[in-house]
Amino acid sequence: MAEVRSEYEKALMEATMPAGKRKVLLAALQLFAKQGFDRTTTAEIAKEAGVSEGLIYKYFKSKDSLLEELSKSFYDQFRNTFLEGVGEYATLDELVTAFMRDRLNFARENFALIRIIGQEVFMNPSFRTAIANVVVNNGHINKYIAEIKAKYPDANPDLNPELLLRGVLGPLFSYALITNLFHLKSDDEDGSLTNLHRQLMLVFKGK
Amino acid sequence: MAEVRSEYEKALMEATMPAGKRKVLLAALQLFAKQGFDRTTTAEIAKEAGVSEGLIYKYFKSKDSLLEELSKSFYDQFRNTFLEGVGEYATLDELVTAFMRDRLNFARENFALIRIIGQEVFMNPSFRTAIANVVVNNGHINKYIAEIKAKYPDANPDLNPELLLRGVLGPLFSYALITNLFHLKSDDEDGSLTNLHRQLMLVFKGK
DNA sequence: GTCTATAAATTGATAGAC
DNA sequence: GTCTATCAATTTATAGAC
Numbered sequence: 104m105a106e107v108r109s110e111y112e113k114a115l116m117e118a119t120m121p122a123g124k125r126k127v128l129l130a131a132l133q134l135f136a137k138q139g140f141d142r143t144t145t146a147e148i149a150k151e152a153g154v155s156e157g158l159i160y161k162y163f164k165s166k167d168s169l170l171e172e173l174s175k176s177f178y179d180q181f182r183n184t185f186l187e188g189v190g191e192y193a194t195l196d197e198l199v200t201a202f203m204r205d206r207l208n209f210a211r212e213n214f215a216l217i218r219i220i221g222q223e224v225f226m227n228p229s230f231r232t233a234i235a236n237v238v239v240n241n242g243h244i245n246k247y248i249a250e251i252k253a254k255y256p257d258a259n260p261d262l263n264p265e266l267l268l269r270g271v272l273g274p275l276f277s278y279a280l281i282t283n284l285f286h287l288k289s290d291d292e293d294g295s296l297t298n299l300h301r302q303l304m305l306v307f308k309g310k
Numbered sequence: 311m312a313e314v315r316s317e318y319e320k321a322l323m324e325a326t327m328p329a330g331k332r333k334v335l336l337a338a339l340q341l342f343a344k345q346g347f348d349r350t351t352t353a354e355i356a357k358e359a360g361v362s363e364g365l366i367y368k369y370f371k372s373k374d375s376l377l378e379e380l381s382k383s384f385y386d387q388f389r390n391t392f393l394e395g396v397g398e399y400a401t402l403d404e405l406v407t408a409f410m411r412d413r414l415n416f417a418r419e420n421f422a423l424i425r426i427i428g429q430e431v432f433m434n435p436s437f438r439t440a441i442a443n444v445v446v447n448n449g450h451i452n453k454y455i456a457e458i459k460a461k462y463p464d465a466n467p468d469l470n471p472e473l474l475l476r477g478v479l480g481p482l483f484s485y486a487l488i489t490n491l492f493h494l495k496s497d498d499e500d501g502s503l504t505n506l507h508r509q510l511m512l513v514f515k516g517k
Numbered sequence: 518g519t520c521t522a523t524a525a526a527t528t529g530a531t532a533g534a535c
Numbered sequence: 536g537t538c539t540a541t542c543a544a545t546t547t548a549t550a551g552a553c
Binding site: 363 | 527528529530531532
């Protein structure tokens with residue numbers, strides 16, 4: 104139950120905006136993650152935020168646009184922190200260790216938003232497009248991949264955004280999802296974290 | 311667009327039940343998978359099935375119970391075909407190859423149901439319990455794991471249901487999900503399937 | 518910046534006829 | 536086995552006052 108405050112929530116606290124708007128965003132984030140977007144009514148959001156229902160529509164043109172504003176901030180967070188400082192490590196092994204820790208931590212800290220987006224991804228094509236844009240059609244990522252190949256001689260020469268998606272982000276986020284959703288212990292007692300590290304190394308190092 | 315007919319649909323065609331009930335189940339399966347459970351109305355289901363709305367409530371006590379009946383059949387399908395014939399192969403490598411193909415095929419064939427359940431898993435605790443029961447608290451699976459350790463000398467002695475969930479099913483179904491959801495090619499042109507095989511071998515073989 | 522009042526439309530579900 | 540008619544409740548969204 105001891106929820107970690109996400110980066111998004113922290114940023115929201117400091118952002119300059121009407122108190123009512125902030126409270127609505129925070130309440131929507133929590134309720135959408137807990138009950139799902141469709142099962143949360145604007146009346147519930149207003150109650151949880153301690154504002155009137157009418158106020159929601161002063162700041163957001165629709166319930167959908169509330170969801171949009173929340174997810175947009177997730178994509179930004181993800182993009183801005185992804186593979187940052189990729190050339191800082193002495194070996195590929197260290198890079199992968201740091202990357203794995205960082206993304207698992209990111210998933211834990213932003214789990215509320217991940218839940219919301221995870222639900223939508225299954226049936227909302229515009230969410231899939233947004234994710235594809237963040238991961239595959241993202242200039243930053245191509246730059247980082249090139250940087251990895253240049254810096255680490257044993258890096259997989261075939262590394263590309265699609266392989267990164269299927270071979271790295273898939274295993275990594277499914278691990279995070281399973282751990283957080285099923286409340287499994289996330290430390291290495293059972294060797295599953297070591298196992299994940301090896302699975303990721305397979306991709307970063309290639310054959 | 312050329313949807314494969316799922317095992318569930320095939321079974322439904324042959325099952326003995328009122329034509330109206332069958333049509334409702336089929337329509338609900340399609341619409342839930344396409345639009346999501348909450349965004350599908352009973353009016354739409356009736357229209358797609360070509361029956362009246364009232365008839366739905368003759369066979370199902372609520373919209374929720376319709377979803378329940380659909381997902382229950384998924385769990386049964388999954389359980390009944392999981393790790394079947396696990397001792398038939400000459401080597402662990404062959405077992406993993408066959409297992410991987412079989413589950414990717416299963417995911418493709420039952421993708422409509424996977425989509426529906428995938429959505430629910432994020433916010434419906436009863437769905438998480440059901441999945442945990444199918445994968446972790448399933449007598450069959452423990453039996454198969456024991457069989458693997460007995461038959462293949464190089465099998466990972468630490469293999470257990472939880473490691474299977476995080477180390478095998480996670481990477482495998484995230485691969486299937488990404489491939490099917492983003493319409494990526496699923497064959498091995500880019501080596502991602504070979505990569506998946508290696509990642510799974512890491513778990514089955516251990517260190 | 519925020520609230521009250523309200524409407525228009527939709528939705529899940531039921532009763533009873535055929 | 537299937538349909539018609541109908542309802543009660545909910546839900547998003549708006550207009551205008553304070």
